[in-house]
Amino acid sequence: MHIDIPAPLACLIDSGIQWIYSFGPLASTTVVLIPGFVDSYVHALAEQIGFDVETLEYTLGMFLCYPLGMIMQALPYGKMRHIFSFLGGAFLLQFTIRTQWIHHLITSLVVYVMFLVLPRKVSKIAVPVFVMIYMTLGHLHRQYVNYLGWDLDFTGTQMVLTQKLYMMAYNLYDGEVLAQGKENRASKKCARFALKDLPNIIEYLGYTFCFSNILAGPAFEYTTYAHAIDGSLLYTPDGKPRGKIPSNVIPTLKPFLASLVFMGLFVVLNGMFPLLDPDDPQKNTPALLKPDFLAQPWTKRYCYMWIALFAVRQKYYFAWKNAEGALNIWYAGFEGFDEKGNPLGWENSDNVHVLKFETAPNVQTLSREWNKKTSLWLNRYVYIRTNGNLGAVYSMSAFWHGFYPGYYLFFLSVPLLTFCERLGRKKISPRLSSGSFSAYGILCTLTTSFFVEYMVSAFQMLALDWAVGVWKSHYYFGHIGCILFYAIMTQIPTPRDATKKKKE
Numbered sequence: 001m002h003i004d005i006p007a008p009l010a011c012l013i014d015s016g017i018q019w020i021y022s023f024g025p026l027a028s029t030t031v032v033l034i035p036g037f038v039d040s041y042v043h044a045l046a047e048q049i050g051f052d053v054e055t056l057e058y059t060l061g062m063f064l065c066y067p068l069g070m071i072m073q074a075l076p077y078g079k080m081r082h083i084f085s086f087l088g089g090a091f092l093l094q095f096t097i098r099t100q101w102i103h104h105l106i107t108s109l110v111v112y113v114m115f116l117v118l119p120r121k122v123s124k125i126a127v128p129v130f131v132m133i134y135m136t137l138g139h140l141h142r143q144y145v146n147y148l149g150w151d152l153d154f155t156g157t158q159m160v161l162t163q164k165l166y167m168m169a170y171n172l173y174d175g176e177v178l179a180q181g182k183e184n185r186a187s188k189k190c191a192r193f194a195l196k197d198l199p200n201i202i203e204y205l206g207y208t209f210c211f212s213n214i215l216a217g218p219a220f221e222y223t224t225y226a227h228a229i230d231g232s233l234l235y236t237p238d239g240k241p242r243g244k245i246p247s248n249v250i251p252t253l254k255p256f257l258a259s260l261v262f263m264g265l266f267v268v269l270n271g272m273f274p275l276l277d278p279d280d281p282q283k284n285t286p287a288l289l290k291p292d293f294l295a296q297p298w299t300k301r302y303c304y305m306w307i308a309l310f311a312v313r314q315k316y317y318f319a320w321k322n323a324e325g326a327l328n329i330w331y332a333g334f335e336g337f338d339e340k341g342n343p344l345g346w347e348n349s350d351n352v353h354v355l356k357f358e359t360a361p362n363v364q365t366l367s368r369e370w371n372k373k374t375s376l377w378l379n380r381y382v383y384i385r386t387n388g389n390l391g392a393v394y395s396m397s398a399f400w401h402g403f404y405p406g407y408y409l410f411f412l413s414v415p416l417l418t419f420c421e422r423l424g425r426k427k428i429s430p431r432l433s434s435g436s437f438s439a440y441g442i443l444c445t446l447t448t449s450f451f452v453e454y455m456v457s458a459f460q461m462l463a464l465d466w467a468v469g470v471w472k473s474h475y476y477f478g479h480i481g482c483i484l485f486y487a488i489m490t491q492i493p494t495p496r497d498a499t500k501k502k503k504e
Contacts, residue, residue: 013144017144017145024099028098030099030102030105031094032094033087033091033094033095034095034098038095042060054152057095057096057152058215061092061096062216062319062322062323064092065212066329068212069212069326069329069330070329070330072088072211072212072329072330073330073331077229077230078231081229082202082203083202083206085206085207085210085229086202086206088210088211089208089214090209091211092214092215093157093214096157096215097152097153097154097157103154104154104157104158104208107131107158108204108205108209111127111131112198112201114126114130115127115198116198120172120175120177121173123172123173124172126169127165127166128165128166128169128381131161131162131165132162132166132399134158135158135159136399136403138154138155138158139155140403143402147282148281148282148283149282150281150282156215156216157214159400159401160216160217161208161214163219163377164207164222165208166377166381167219167380168222170190171190171193171195171222171223172195172198174186174191174193174194174195175195176196178191179196186384190380190384192223193221193380195223199222199226203229206225206229207222207226210225210332212323212326212327212329212330212332213323213327215323216319216320216322216323217320217323217351217374218320218349218351218371218372218373218374219373219374220348220349224348227336228330228331228332228334233331234334234336242336242341243337243341243342243343246334246343248328248329248330248331248334251346252325252329253325254325255321255322255324255349256321258321258354259317259318259319259325260318262317262318263314263315265311266311266315269307269308269311270308270311270312270314270315272311273308274287275287275308275460275461286461286466288301288304288305288308288461289466289470289473298474298475301473301474305453305470305474306449306453309453309456309457312460317352317354320352320371323349323351324346324349324351327348328346328349332348332349333346333348335347350372351371351372352370352371352372356369357370358449360445360448360449361441361448362448363418363448363452364418364421378393378397379393382396391415395411397411398411398412404462404463405464405467406459406460406461406463406464406467407462409458409459409464409467409471410456410458413479414455416479416482416483416486417448419482420482420485420486420489423485423489423490424485424489426494427492427494427495428440428489430495431495451481454471454474454477455478457470457471458470
């Protein structure tokens with residue numbers, strides 16, 4: 001499997017890549033936080049337990065966030081925490097992706113200079129464009145040199161950094177707009193995240209490199225980070241608690257233990273129900289498209305695919321729940337108190353609600369409960385900034401993930417489900433009980449899962465021929481079903497009660 005491009009263009013790209021690689025020795029001199037004996041120890045451990053080195057380093061890096069979080073909680077509020085946040089994040093990046101950590105430093109410093117010299121109305125456009133281009137080049141490089149490969153590189157963590165810098169560009173713009181009293185609906189909606197001034201370089205790097213979410217997210221607003229760092233989340237300016245400070249033990253242990261369960265489920269289920277060929281997932285025909293598999297009954301093939309995709313989700317659950325606990329150790333996940341001093345909860349670190357996602361009755365709930373902070377980023381800084389353009393949201397989401405055809409097949413197909421869902425809510429839901437445990441509610445949950453698993457298979461296949469091949473093996477039922485449903489529903493009259501409510 002490879003990308004066919006004209007020879008002159010390939011020669012030009014190769015020359016550019018080799019020029020970038022020539023800076024490798026210089027970048028290697030910046031990896032100063034990892035002792036020399038670590039490499040040999042990790043390689044020996046990986047060989048003993050049968051893990052590849054990259055996976056082991058990433059997993060160890062996730063777990064290292066917990067002792068780092070304990071140290072953070074013990075540090076005094078203020079400057080010391082910012083410095084530790086930066087150094088902890090730099091250490092984890094150097095541990096997991098070695099010299100490629102330099103991409104994060106370069107991106108962060110270039111954007112900081114842009115914030116210093118550009119007007120806010122310019123930087124809110126220039127910064128998002130720059131970080132998206134930088135990330136795009138990373139994605140394209142990965143696909144060019146390692147097409148369909150799953151090796152760990154800087155693009156995964158760069159995606160988190162991209163969100164942070166994208167948000168900060170708008171936070172600073174919103175701060176200026178609101179300070180000048182200008183009318184801007186989007187800025188008012190995001191007013192609580194607005195920044196009047198650019199943080200100093202230490203505060204800025206502490207945020208962009210924050211160790212607890214640098215590897216797997218979730219990327220949250222600068223104000224969320226700052227309030228946990230300076231203590232204003234828990235205490236008033238005169239040092240008094242804003243309310244009864246809740247214990248962080250359960251909010252830390254619960255997601256941590258859950259992450260262990262999800263990691264175990266991934267190892268077991270992914271071994272039993274692989275989507276790709278375990279011997280060579282990059283070059284060999286995927287398990288879902290092998291002749292002996294395609295010869296089996298359709299129901300058996302679909303059930304296998306459903307379980308295989310469920311298994312793949314476990315690695316995301318592991319990463320997000322692990323990060324959730326690591327953030328809660330030092331109260332970065334805590335939302336603070338209401339006006340009466342009652343604790344609000346720990347939503348800042350929660351990036352997925354597993355049960356709600358797995359039992360979602362519609363695509364809207366699925367989107368809201370999966371990678372929640374990315375959904376908030378898309379909503380606040382794409383959806384409402386483009387006057388509710390869903391096409392812009394899905395396009396940005398696909399663009400952010402990379403450029404494999406499977407991503408775009410998935411994100412371009414999801415609107416079909418969304419349109420059908422909206423039409424069904426308008427034409428059918430008013431006629432039936434829509435409770436979660438009603439017959440109709442259960443049917444919605446099963447139908448959503450049935451169709452979404454079909455659609456999302458393309459996302460995991462990556463390659464165009466593999467993605468289309470899997471859809472073809474299931475007779476394109478997801479697309480055909482959506483088209484037929486939409487055509488039929490448009491002929492059914494809208495219930496009077498629904499029409500009346502819409503007018504009201």
